[in-house]
Amino acid sequence: MTVIQTAIPAEGRFHLYLYPVEEIMADQISNKIMRRAFVKTVVRRIFAVAALCGMLYGLVALVYASKTIYKVNENYAVVLERFGGKREAITNIGWHVRLPFFTRIEQEVSLMNQILQLGGASEPMRIISRENVALWTSALMTYRIRDLHTWAIENLNPRQLLSGDYDGIVKDILQAQKVNQLISEREAIKEKIFLALKSRPINEGGPTLEKKYGIEVVSFVLKETRFGDKLVAATEEKKRRELIAEAENYAADQEASRIRKLYAAYLEGIEALQKGLGGGNEATDQALLQFLVQQQWAAAYEKNQTGQSTMVIQNTQGNAPVVLPPPVRVPAGGNKGEK
Numbered sequence: 226m227t228v229i230q231t232a233i234p235a236e237g238r239f240h241l242y243l244y245p246v247e248e249i250m251a252d253q254i255s256n257k258i259m260r261r262a263f264v265k266t267v268v269r270r271i272f273a274v275a276a277l278c279g280m281l282y283g284l285v286a287l288v289y290a291s292k293t294i295y296k297v298n299e300n301y302a303v304v305l306e307r308f309g310g311k312r313e314a315i316t317n318i319g320w321h322v323r324l325p326f327f328t329r330i331e332q333e334v335s336l337m338n339q340i341l342q343l344g345g346a347s348e349p350m351r352i353i354s355r356e357n358v359a360l361w362t363s364a365l366m367t368y369r370i371r372d373l374h375t376w377a378i379e380n381l382n383p384r385q386l387l388s389g390d391y392d393g394i395v396k397d398i399l400q401a402q403k404v405n406q407l408i409s410e411r412e413a414i415k416e417k418i419f420l421a422l423k424s425r426p427i428n429e430g431g432p433t434l435e436k437k438y439g440i441e442v443v444s445f446v447l448k449e450t451r452f453g454d455k456l457v458a459a460t461e462e463k464k465r466r467e468l469i470a471e472a473e474n475y476a477a478d479q480e481a482s483r484i485r486k487l488y489a490a491y492l493e494g495i496e497a498l499q500k501g502l503g504g505g506n507e508a509t510d511q512a513l514l515q516f517l518v519q520q521q522w523a524a525a526y527e528k529n530q531t532g533q534s535t536m537v538i539q540n541t542q543g544n545a546p547v548v549l550p551p552p553v554r555v556p557a558g559g560n561k562g563e564k
Contacts, residue, residue, distance in 0.1 A: 291325045304331040304377045314373040334370065334377055338443055341366045343395055345388050349449055352396055354404045362407075363448045364395055366422065372439025380438060387438050390427050394418070394434075407450055419445040 288294055296319070297303055303315040308327035315321060323330070342365060344350040349361035368387075370376050376383050398418050399407065407414065422442045426433055435441060 288325075292323070292330050293325045294320060294322050295330060296320050300336045302334045302336055302373050302377075304334065304373075305329070306331045312378050314377065316373060332377060334373060336370050336373070338367055338369050341368060341384075341388060341391055344392060349451070350392075352399050354400060354407060355402060356404055358404050358452070360404070360407065360450065360452045362399060362450045364418075365446045365448055366391060367443040367445075368440045369443055370439060371435075371441050375437075375439030383438055387434070387440070390434060390437070391422070394421055394425065394427070404452075411447055411450065415445060415447045418447075 295303065297315055297317060299318050303321075305313045305315055305323065306329045307313065308324075312331065343363055347363065349363040351359055351361055353359055380386055395418055398414070398421060402410075402414060419442070422434055422445055424433060427437065431437075
């Protein structure tokens, strides 16, 4: 079987070509086989690349998880435990490599400034003052690790140990103070605690905090110092009573001053009256005494009638009838006892 194919060239002539049908079918089948083989090759290559990527990813993940390659950042350090049990502090910044089964990263330590709360919490702690008065206080210490070997290798759980020693020193100083000092002398007490944290031994003859843990105490702050609610109410009541007592004392002082002035004026009046009567002898003094007694009775009578609380020294509304004896004259040549 043949197939006739006509072609028209550019010159306008016709050409006839004869192809066998068997050859055409064989070419089509081989093309299909080649295409299938190419697709299979591409798929196999894709799967191979994917498997290779997966293996690489798994290897990287394994290295990362085991920290075979690890990084030391700035202001950080790593404590590495060797196979023989030796512990080493790595402080060099950058990437490091370790054996995955013969070494172990024990901990990563920050060398930046760190804080430590009183009692390990930000809430105020209850302490007892020198007068056995309960009050609540909170404090904050800032420290920085200077000797990593002392901090991480010589001490087990160093932060927990530091917290206990820190609480003990601060509470010893606070509980030795009086209540009014804890409120009014906060600045002096804060500086006293700061110096104790830096230079005072934890025990007599023992190391300081800085030497024991390889740290530097940067600062100390008293955040809050307050009494309990009952003590605050009692303090306010005491202040109120003190103010009332001061007001009463002021009023008493004013009244005493008024009485002193009034008494001085009263004495001046008596002296003037005595001089006007030609005082200096017994008869005149006796008459003046009777007059004053009569005035006192008149004042008492007036107080009883009106109910007033002030004392009336001289009645200005009406003069009580007072009879004074005539002044005594002694003759110039007479006897001293003659009247």
